[in-house]
Amino acid sequence: MTDLDKVIDFDLTQWIKDEFSFESQTAVETTQARYTIVPVLRTPEVNPGETVRVSIYLSGYGIPERNKLSIVHPHPNVLSHKGVGGIITSISEVKRPQGNNIIAGKPATHSGIAPKRVVDPFGTNLGIPQAYFADKPEWHKVSKKYPLQRGELLPQIMSESASDGIAPIELFYNISDTSPSGDYKTNLIFTYFDGDNMSQSESTVSFHVNNWREQREPLPAIAIILGAIIAFLSLLISAGIPTIILDYLQGFQATIGVFGLAMLITITMEVIELYTISKL
Numbered sequence: 001m002t003d004l005d006k007v008i009d010f011d012l013t014q015w016i017k018d019e020f021s022f023e024s025q026t027a028v029e030t031t032q033a034r035y036t037i038v039p040v041l042r043t044p045e046v047n048p049g050e051t052v053r054v055s056i057y058l059s060g061y062g063i064p065e066r067n068k069l070s071i072v073h074p075h076p077n078v079l080s081h082k083g084v085g086g087i088i089t090s091i092s093e094v095k096r097p098q099g100n101n102i103i104a105g106k107p108a109t110h111s112g113i114a115p116k117r118v119v120d121p122f123g124t125n126l127g128i129p130q131a132y133f134a135d136k137p138e139w140h141k142v143s144k145k146y147p148l149q150r151g152e153l154l155p156q157i158m159s160e161s162a163s164d165g166i167a168p169i170e171l172f173y174n175i176s177d178t179s180p181s182g183d184y185k186t187n188l189i190f191t192y193f194d195g196d197n198m199s200q201s202e203s204t205v206s207f208h209v210n211n212w213r214e215q216r217e218p219l220p221a222i223a224i225i226l227g228a229i230i231a232f233l234s235l236l237i238s239a240g241i242p243t244i245i246l247d248y249l250q251g252f253q254a255t256i257g258v259f260g261l262a263m264l265i266t267i268t269m270e271v272i273e274l275y276t277i278s279k280l
Contacts, residue, residue, distance in 0.1 A: 031061055031062045032062055032194055032196070032197075033060065033061070033062030033063060033064045033133070033192060033194040033199075034060045034061065034062060034199070035058050035059065035060035035062075035064075035190060035192060035199075035201055036058070036059050036060055036201045037056065037057075037058055037069075037188055037189075037190040037201045037202070037203050038056070038057040038058070038059055038203070039054050039055070039056050039057075039171075039188055039203050039205045040054065040055040040056075040057070040167070041053075041054055041205045041206075041207060042054065042055060043207060044207060044208060045207070045208045045209075045210055045214075046175055046207060046208070046209060046210065047175075047209070047210050047215050048175055048176060048177050048178065048179045048181075048209060048210075048215075049080075049175060049176070049177040050175055051085070051172055051173065051174050051175065052085075052172065052173040052175060052207050053170065053171070053172055054170075054171040054172075054173075054186065054205055055162070055167030055169070055170055055171075056069075056167060056168065056169035056170070056171060056188065057159060057160055057161070057167060057168055057169075058128070058132060058133075058157075058159035058160070058168065058190065059159075059160050060157075061133075061154045061155075061157065062133065062194060063130055063133045063134075064133070064192035064193060064194050065193050065194060065195050066192065066193045067127060067128050067190065067191065067192035067193070068125050068126070068127055068128075068190075068191050068192075069125065069126050069127075069128055069169070069188065069189070069190050069191075070123065070124075070125050070187075070188070070189040070190075070191065071087075071119070071123060071124045071125075071171060071186065071187075071188055072122070072123040072186070072187040072188075072189070073119075073121070073122065073123060073173070073184075073186050073187075074122070074185070074187075075184050076121035076122055077176070077179070077180070078173075078175060078176060078179045078180070078184055078209065079119075079121055079173060079174060079175065079176060079179075080174040080175060080176045080177070081176065082174070083118075083174050084118065084119045084120065084121050084173070084174060085118075085119040085171070085172045085173040085174045086116060086117065086118050086119055086172050087116065087117050087118075087119060087124065087126065087169065087170065087171055087172070088109055088114070088116050088166070088169070088170040088172070089108075089109075089114045089115055089116065089129075089168070089169055089170075090104055090105055090108055090109050090114055090162075090163055090164075090166040090167065090168055090169075090170070091103075091104045091108060091114060091129065091131050091132050091158050091159070091163070091168055092104075092108050092113045092114040092115070092129065092131060093129050093130065093131035094113070102131045102134055102158065104131075104158060104163040104164075105163030105164030105166055106163075106164040106166065108163075109166060119171070119172070119173065128159070128169075128190075131158060132157070132158050132159040132168060133157055133158070133159065134157060134158050135155040135156070135157055135158075136155065136156045136157060136158055136160075136161070138156075139155035139156050171186075173186075173207075175209060179209050180209070181208075181209050181210060181211035181212075181214070182208070182209060183206055183207070183208050184206065184207055184208075184209065185204050185205070185206045186204065186205050186206075186207075187202065187203075187204050188202065188203050188204070188205070189201070189202045190202075
């Protein structure tokens with residue numbers, strides 16, 4: 001039983017904040033924000049009726065004053081009408097009188113502190129909380145052990161790695177049962193303002209919806225191989241190779257046992273090779 005299962009008769013959300021949150025810190029206070037959006041496609045190929053998963057990271061440094069993440073999917077007929085999909089965020093900021101704390105990973109997603117939202121069939125916009133751009137607390141612990149490097153390195157931030165196996169942003173598309181097969185793209189644009197300049201980072205992910213044959217692999221490939229073998233054997237029979245083999249082996253008394261079988265196979269291969277050469 002986990003700690004979460006033992007909680008009874010008090011505010012679960014507040015308990016999670018107290019137990020799992022940590023103070024946010026920033027190593028470099030006055031740096032110009034620069035970011036690159038990094039999507040990781042978890043499901044390159046899916047069948048109709050399955051789900052596409054894209055893990056989204058933001059790499060860089062600095063805290064933007066304003067921002068938005070735009071997700072554009074130009075193929076709404078591919079998505080399920082029963083439920084297009086959703087977005088899960090795994091990092092949230094906890095407001096406290098003495099200062100803001102950050103909660104990340106399963107405590108944030110399972111408790112509902114980190115927001116979730118439904119995907120629009122054509123495109124979705126969402127703002128990224130400032131907690132995503134805070135330094136990871138592990139960096140400050142390490143930098144205290146190695147103070148000479150503290151002024152030389154930029155820390156890893158929350159949006160650059162997963163927490164409890166959950167990416168900072170997880171995007172899910174539910175593919176329709178009747179979706180046409182083929183390759184489809186999703187465009188991701190991160191727009192942010194650092195107080196002086198407006199900047200953008202763009203990226204594209206492509207996933208493939210399998211057709212009827214691809215959904216049933218490897219059975220079609222096996223059928224093709226078997227068909228080729230049958231066709232080859234039919235060609236040998238029509239060319240008279242069995243008769244040539246029998247004529248060549250006429251009067252030959254095969255010895256029972258492994259040696260006799262090996263000799264038979266060897267002679268058969270020689271006859272086939274001689275026949276092939278004679279046809280050249």
